[in-house]
Amino acid sequence: MNELFNFFIRNSKWFVFTFFVVASCVLLFHGNPYQEHVFLTSAGRMSSAVYRTGYNVSSYFNLREINDDLNRQNAELQAELVGLRRHILQLEEEMYTDTMVVDSGVRPFDFIVANVTNNSIYRPFNYLTIDKGRAEGVAPELGVVDRNGVVGIVSNVGEHNSRVISLLNPKFRLSCKIKRTNYFGSLVWDGNSPDIALLEELPHHAEFVPGDTIITSGYSAVFPSGLPVGEVLDDDDDHSGNFFTLKIRLFADFTTLGNVQVLRNNSSDELRNIAADENKDKVKRKQTGMR
Secondary structure (H helix, E strand, O other), rough: EEEEEHHHHHHHHHHHOOOHHHHHHHHHOOOHHHHHHHHHHHHHHHHHHHHHHHHHHHHHHHHHHHHHHHHHHHHHHHHHHHHHHHHHHHHHHHHHHHHHHHHHHHOEEEEEEEEEEEEEOOOOEEEEEOOOOHHHHOOOOOOOOOOOOEEEEEEEEEOOOOOEEEOOOOOOOOEEOOOOOOOOOEEEEOOOOOOEEEEEEEEEHHHHHHHHOOEOOOOOOOOOOOEEEEEEEOOOOOOOOEEEEEEEEEEEOOOOOOOOEEEEOOOHHHHHHHHHHHHHHHHHHHHHOOO
């Protein structure tokens, strides 16, 4: 009790000061409507400011929660978008396979769908790269086509990528024929325009007209007969020799190559075995003749 009394004695000045301040405020605002209005307005503003500050702080934390939720939803939508893109790509590949324009000669072949990852068209010797390799069943000397026509032939194979000799490469010759008349020759790029090639060694008596379709002859195990290659534009105007050379507009657009298909001949092993047996027979005949 003495301690409480001593506390009031020590702080009596502050208690007296507080008493007079409160009494002054009561006397000032109680009997004066204007001062009371000013006090209440100021108090309202102060309480409003305190409320707004508290509301803003609360909203800030609520916005953080909303932002985190939106980020989670965005991540989920991105994952769904990736899945949809994969599904669309799969559907495009299936549609691409279904829309290949070839005749019944392509049936012994399997298709490996691939994407072109690198391509050149204006070099003297052009190549392209695809994103399928040994692991996906690609091997050297397999034909490559797109939905419009012949593209090239596989030259080098990695585990998941392959290099293709483009039809726009003078090293690559393709046996072709005129679809309407079956006269055949050898197609080769002359190193100029990426959409023009030459059909050489066509017999002088061959019948053709501009617009005739050029297709693969099927005289190899690489490409089946009937694959579209291009159409006849005109000849070289030199009729003095025994052969024509025709200008061919290529069906494949090498400037926009995207999806391609690698042709894998199911009977290629059988054909190689036959060729190997023929070579063995030749060797035996030579050995017999030497004896």
